[in-house]
Amino acid sequence: MSRLQHHALLEIQGLSHFFGGLQAIDGVDISLSEGLIAGLIGPNGAGKTTLFNIISGAYNPTHGKLLFCGRNITGRPSHRIVQLGIARTFQNIRLFPGMTALENVLVGRHTRMRAGVWGAVIRNSGTRREEHAALAKSEEMLEYVGLKHRTDEPAGNLSYGDQRRLELGRALASEPKLLLLDEPTAGMNPRETAMMTGLIRKIREELNLTILLIEHDMRVIMGISDRVTVLDHGSKIAEGTPEAVQKNPAVIEAYLGKQAGALRLKRRLRELPGETDGAPA
């Protein structure tokens, strides 16, 4: 364990990724030390979700290296990465809708279980014990995210906010060291957002996890993160405390500056009819 403290938990080195000719990630370096909540922000199409997909093994990066606990995990298949201790949620919820809430969490538990075909059929004492332990753990996770009363409900029937929390419970069931949250409060009302933010803080404190989260709600990200990384067009343009990042001119240019630009454009368009009246372009 002491060696771990010298390493960052996750080290992303010179990461680039291309989709055909399109460069989605351009030489990104991120180092994440244990116990942090790190925010990942950037305008639409900045490459945030692509970065998540690379970390979780869905894509194999074109260039660069990923080190997790000092171990090279670049190009490992996603099920191995989950087993090593990285779990994630999805921007557009990807639950198993026909399976109950409990079964969804049990699937998250899969990687910490061993039973194979023989164990499943014969159901020997080892398998039974494992299954009972997994059920207990999964029920605990459901309670943790506040869905105990929905245990046997098919995930597809849950409300939007409940589905987001179930995804979180499913990810936690794999006992990750690093949790990747892709817009955990997207589409939530203020009350649900506050609840989710509280839950994320609680997870960090009680489960001793490191969290990397993508978020569009600036209040959430500024309130919750210890550190923020900003991506734009696939490159890292800033990194630091939320306060420092907010004041960074490059960020304002890329992020808020564009909004200001959009406002200006809108105003101009509103003026257009008067200007162009009778004058063909």
Add this chain to the structure above:
Amino acid sequence: MHVTSDAENRNIFRRLGSSGPPWLRLTLLLVPLSLLPLIVGNYWTHVLAHVGIYIILGIGLNVTVGFAGLLDLGYVAFFAIGAYTYGLLASPQFGYHVPFWLMIPVCALVASMGGVLLGIPVLRMRGDYLAIVTLGFGQIVRILLNNLDGLTNGPKGLLRIDPPSLGNFQFSTPTHYYYLILAGCILAAFTASRLNQSRVGRAWAAMREDQDAAALMGINVLKYKLMAFAIGACFAGIGGVIFAARQGSIFPDDFSLMVSINVLCLIIIGGMGSIPGVILGAVVLIGIPEVLRGLALYRMLAFGALLVIMMIFRPSGFLPAARLKVEMKRK
């Protein structure tokens, strides 16, 4: 963790699939099934045994299609592999007479290997593409059987295949086979339901519902796909051995595409993913045409109409699995 209450404990047991007194339920089911041949006579016993073989096949294909969501239209290939492996090693064809009971695990293994063999090239395919490739596989196996004259005796088939025996007792009447096949069905249903309610079954269900999400939740999708093909094929292999032993002779034409389609149909009619559904589906699909024999030429017409009506009123089958019911509703 808090102490779990009684109600929760019951819940856990229900989820593990061991509710109530299972021995009582099993007896209630078994006694009438065992007495059936004494009541219905030889002809219907024969029909029921035929239905039973389809139940074994249906339960097997249900693992691949219903549990794991891999549409396999070449399932008959594994049935053929099982039947021919037995036929070749327990008939005068080469003069080998390996005992039936030894051939059951051997053929199950050979058919499973066939499943893996089919599985490897199609690992990255989904849906329609998978269906087409498996369809081709089924045809290839039948055509091989038809043309490898030196090995399989081609269209002339394998004759005088050994019947099973237990000590001095030889299986010969329809009733004997009825009991053999009944035992096979029970074993198949037991195995499949245990698999379904396990870590393996959950992994298949997750994969069926969202393959990418399943992989990102830690499921080795390639491995579980191969397992689904292999285990599904294993049931068909065992079904093939029993089929060959019961018929006494097998021909390549016994393993036509229609078998694959029938087995798939009975799963869909019964309710995808549900074992009671598969059993009911086999009874309806294989049994009803026999009941309708009185209609002579109009038999298949009436049968077809029944199927169409049924699918209109119960599109997810007679006894759909709970999980799939939700999926259907959402689509």
